[in-house]
Amino acid sequence: MLEFRTSGFNPYSVKYSPFFDSRLAVGGGANFGLVGNGRLYALNLNSNGIVCEKFFETQDCLFDLTWSEQHENQILTAGGDGSLKLFDLGVGEFPVAGWQEHGREVFSVHWNLVKKDTFLSSSWDGTVKIWTPERKESVATLPVHSCVYSAQFSPHHPDVVTCVSRDSHLRVFDLRTKPSAQNHMTLAIPIHAPPKVSAPGMMNQTAGPTECLTHDWNKYRDSVIATAGVDTMIRTFDLRVPSGPVNMLPGHEYAVRRVSWSPHLSDVLLSASYDMTCRVWTDGSNVEQGGTGTGLGREMGRMDRHTEFTMGVDWCLFGAEGWCATCAWDERVLVWDVRDVMRG
Amino acid sequence: MANQTPKRAAAEERLSQVAAHVNSTGSNAVLQKHPDDIVVTTALRTAICKGGRGQFKDTPAADLLHGAFTSLIQRSGIDPSIVEDIAVGSVLPPGGGATEFRAAALAAGFSEGTAVKSLNRQCSSGLQACVDIANAIKCGMIDIGIGAGVESMSTQYGPQAVTEFSELLEEHKKAAECKVPMGVLSEQMAKDKSISRKDQDKFAADSYKKAAEAQKKGLFDEEIAPLKVKYEDPKTEKVSEITVSKDDGVREATFESLSKIKPAFAKDGSIHAGNASQISDGAAAVLLMKRSTAERLGQKVLGKYVAASVVGVPPLLMGIGPWKAIPVALQKAGVSKEDVDIFEINEAFASQCLWCVNELGLPMEKVNPKGGAIAFGHPLGCTGARQISTLLYELKRTGKQVGVTSMCVGTGMGMAAVWVAE
Numbered sequence: 001m002l003e004f005r006t007s008g009f010n011p012y013s014v015k016y017s018p019f020f021d022s023r024l025a026v027g028g029g030a031n032f033g034l035v036g037n038g039r040l041y042a043l044n045l046n047s048n049g050i051v052c053e054k055f056f057e058t059q060d061c062l063f064d065l066t067w068s069e070q071h072e073n074q075i076l077t078a079g080g081d082g083s084l085k086l087f088d089l090g091v092g093e094f095p096v097a098g099w100q101e102h103g104r105e106v107f108s109v110h111w112n113l114v115k116k117d118t119f120l121s122s123s124w125d126g127t128v129k130i131w132t133p134e135r136k137e138s139v140a141t142l143p144v145h146s147c148v149y150s151a152q153f154s155p156h157h158p159d160v161v162t163c164v165s166r167d168s169h170l171r172v173f174d175l176r177t178k179p180s181a182q183n184h185m186t187l188a189i190p191i192h193a194p195p196k197v198s199a200p201g202m203m204n205q206t207a208g209p210t211e212c213l214t215h216d217w218n219k220y221r222d223s224v225i226a227t228a229g230v231d232t233m234i235r236t237f238d239l240r241v242p243s244g245p246v247n248m249l250p251g252h253e254y255a256v257r258r259v260s261w262s263p264h265l266s267d268v269l270l271s272a273s274y275d276m277t278c279r280v281w282t283d284g285s286n287v288e289q290g291g292t293g294t295g296l297g298r299e300m301g302r303m304d305r306h307t308e309f310t311m312g313v314d315w316c317l318f319g320a321e322g323w324c325a326t327c328a329w330d331e332r333v334l335v336w337d338v339r340d341v342m343r344g
Numbered sequence: 345m346a347n348q349t350p351k352r353a354a355a356e357e358r359l360s361q362v363a364a365h366v367n368s369t370g371s372n373a374v375l376q377k378h379p380d381d382i383v384v385t386t387a388l389r390t391a392i393c394k395g396g397r398g399q400f401k402d403t404p405a406a407d408l409l410h411g412a413f414t415s416l417i418q419r420s421g422i423d424p425s426i427v428e429d430i431a432v433g434s435v436l437p438p439g440g441g442a443t444e445f446r447a448a449a450l451a452a453g454f455s456e457g458t459a460v461k462s463l464n465r466q467c468s469s470g471l472q473a474c475v476d477i478a479n480a481i482k483c484g485m486i487d488i489g490i491g492a493g494v495e496s497m498s499t500q501y502g503p504q505a506v507t508e509f510s511e512l513l514e515e516h517k518k519a520a521e522c523k524v525p526m527g528v529l530s531e532q533m534a535k536d537k538s539i540s541r542k543d544q545d546k547f548a549a550d551s552y553k554k555a556a557e558a559q560k561k562g563l564f565d566e567e568i569a570p571l572k573v574k575y576e577d578p579k580t581e582k583v584s585e586i587t588v589s590k591d592d593g594v595r596e597a598t599f600e601s602l603s604k605i606k607p608a609f610a611k612d613g614s615i616h617a618g619n620a621s622q623i624s625d626g627a628a629a630v631l632l633m634k635r636s637t638a639e640r641l642g643q644k645v646l647g648k649y650v651a652a653s654v655v656g657v658p659p660l661l662m663g664i665g666p667w668k669a670i671p672v673a674l675q676k677a678g679v680s681k682e683d684v685d686i687f688e689i690n691e692a693f694a695s696q697c698l699w700c701v702n703e704l705g706l707p708m709e710k711v712n713p714k715g716g717a718i719a720f721g722h723p724l725g726c727t728g729a730r731q732i733s734t735l736l737y738e739l740k741r742t743g744k745q746v747g748v749t750s751m752c753v754g755t756g757m758g759m760a761a762v763w764v765a766e
Contacts, residue, residue: 032362035355080358105358147361168678190675209678210373211365230365230373255365274366 004050011327021318029061078106115158122151156222168209193244220266228256264321272310301342385643386420387733395497395623405496406444408627413452415569433469434725436500468759471728494627495723534695541614548619555715567733624721628729651676652761663696665758673760685744690751691716739765
């Protein structure tokens with residue numbers, strides 16, 4: 001397990017570079033992101049462990065970041081002051097571009113994996129905005145009317161956008177549709193709805209709507225999304241059966257801050273929670289791995305070396321299939337192999 | 345445009361957001377206090393009096409409203425010049441009452457800088473007024489506002505309150521259904537949904553009993569602001585000034601006495617004067633602002649507004665409005681019906697209220713614990729605002745927290761709102 005200390009800053013997000021297996025970016029802020037400056041770190045993994053290649057200072061906390069899919073040196077950040085900033089590791093100490101439209105904290109940014117000249121942002125101001133680096137103004141604004149903690153492009157379709165928000169809904173937008181009264185929205189799934197098929201022995205009653213903090217598209221199954229949030233439950237949804245969750249993964253003791261599907265295995269995901277643990281799960285869909293196909297997911301292991309709220313997780317896209325990075329309010333970034341914590 | 349929230353407030357909001365992530369599971373979330381909560385610092389009403397022969401029979405609506413306003417200023421101690429907008433729900437006055445309500449606000453001591461509007465969503469007008477103000481505060485249009493409701497059915501009830509339907513409307517089936525009298529359609533609904541006369545009378549008798557007991561114990565005293573009005577004695581024609589501080593519609597009525605009353609809308613019908621809401625006069629007002637504003641001004645918080653819903657239902661089944669509206673409001677608030685301690689559901693008719701309660705599976709002891717419109721009246725535009733003071737004071741008295749107010753709305757709608765007492 002490798003470790004990097006972000007002394008004086010509490011990280012909110014960690015992301016592996018899509019171009020190099022040894023490059024990581026970490027964003028966070030002073031004073032737990034409540035008030036004060038933010039900082040973006042570009043980290044390198046080498047034989048000495050994790051070393052800081054460069055860092056950038058900002059005037060407010062960075063709640064999220066995403067690597068550019070176009071340019072190997074560029075990182076986009078989500079600022080507490082409502083700004084988006086594009087930093088270039090080869091260019092000075094200031095951002096090479098900035099965008100300011102959101103009225104409140106930006107909580108997530110995501111680069112389109114297919115149409116690589118497009119990215120999005122989501123904010124406490126209740127909107128998701130679509131952008132292109134060439135233009136100063138957003139290309140589209142998708143109103144959600146509730147604090148949007150997380151928004152993503154589908155990795156399978158360049159025009160499909162999803163987001164989860166404070167109001168406990170998973171919304172799906174299709175930018176190919178006409179901008180009607182629905183503003184491109186094609187689905188709004190209540191996350192707290194009871195599961196479509198109730199599984200024996202599972203908790204089928206939910207406590208009602210709670211804030212949803214994170215979601216992620218499965219990289220292999222093009223209609224599957226995982227969500228998680230304040231009610232501690234990780235859920236998987238299949239957009240082909242949008243009425244309720246397909247699978248529920250209970251276990252975390254406090255709110256789940258982030259989930260991420262494995263880029264290597266179609267049934268495996270990783271979560272980070274306010275309970276200070278990061279956990280590895282299977283949703284039980286992989287029959288070859290002993291899953292039942294539709295059936296019951298389970299926790300496969302946990303990493304409890306963080307000593308404060310864990311906020312970020314990401315998988316390494318390259319090499320062996322278990323490497324990941326996590327960050328927490330304990331001012332640490334850990335790089336580790338999930339296979340080390342999996343129980344037989 | 346940079347983040348316009350001052351730094352310290354922003355930090356506080358971020359902190360409470362994180363705190364909410366860690367603390368909340370389900371209903372606890374609505375109990376948490378945030379600086380941007382919309383809170384009620386004062387909620388009061390006049391007494392509600394019988395239409396046509398009650399103690400307010402000679403008092404115009406604007407005077408009732410004036411009474412509610414002056415009491416509100418006095419009780420809250422708020423500087424009237426910092427109230428930015430007042431919304432008044434009212435159903436019957438010609439022109440919506442816009443002119444006389446603005447005049448009433450000025451006469452009550454509000455400055456000319458305080459805007460006033462009137463609005464009409466039938467029986468939910470009072471609630472709509474409060475929700476409009478809450479929303480205006482929430483989105484930053486105003487900081488302090490009053491939601492109110494008033495109705496003088498004594499002076500303004502009658503055919504002049506509804507415009508004749510055009511040929512176009514008369515020929516459209518659904519549209520024409522909007523003017524079927526509420527008694528007639530509720531009678532049909534009671535028949536179709538087989539709500540028996542016996543059940544309705546029992547529900548009504550309970551309402552009378554609860555209201556009489558509450559009145560005897562003085563449970564309405566906190567919410568009622570006494571009002572001095574002129575009253576002409578119908579026998580002697582002598583005009584005198586009286587102080588009204590009690591609902592005069594509350595009376596002793598038992599299941600047996602109610603079962604003797606003749607049906608009002610059909611010979612074989614089940615609805616009668618004793619199991620439908622009374623025609624009444626009254627006014628109510630609710631002072632709303634953000635929690636941060638209340639703290640700054642030293643206003644004591646009575647409760648907070650959480651969420652509201654408005655829904656449409658078939659015009660002929662307008663009575664089912666609460667059944668459709670309540671789950672929507674609960675969902676928006678993020679609470680389950682089990683989390684709710686008190687439901688104030690307007691008793692337009694015993695039949696429709698009872699049906700909604702049963703269909704939603706609500707325990708009867710949580711519904712209208714101090715009685716309802718059957719016992720003390722339903723001054724149309726006032727009711728929605730009246731329910732808020734009734735609810736919040738009862739939640740407070742019983743040490744409970746989560747409440748819902750709801751009502752059916754003529755022409756086929758329903759509204760509901762979720763409140764938390766503090």
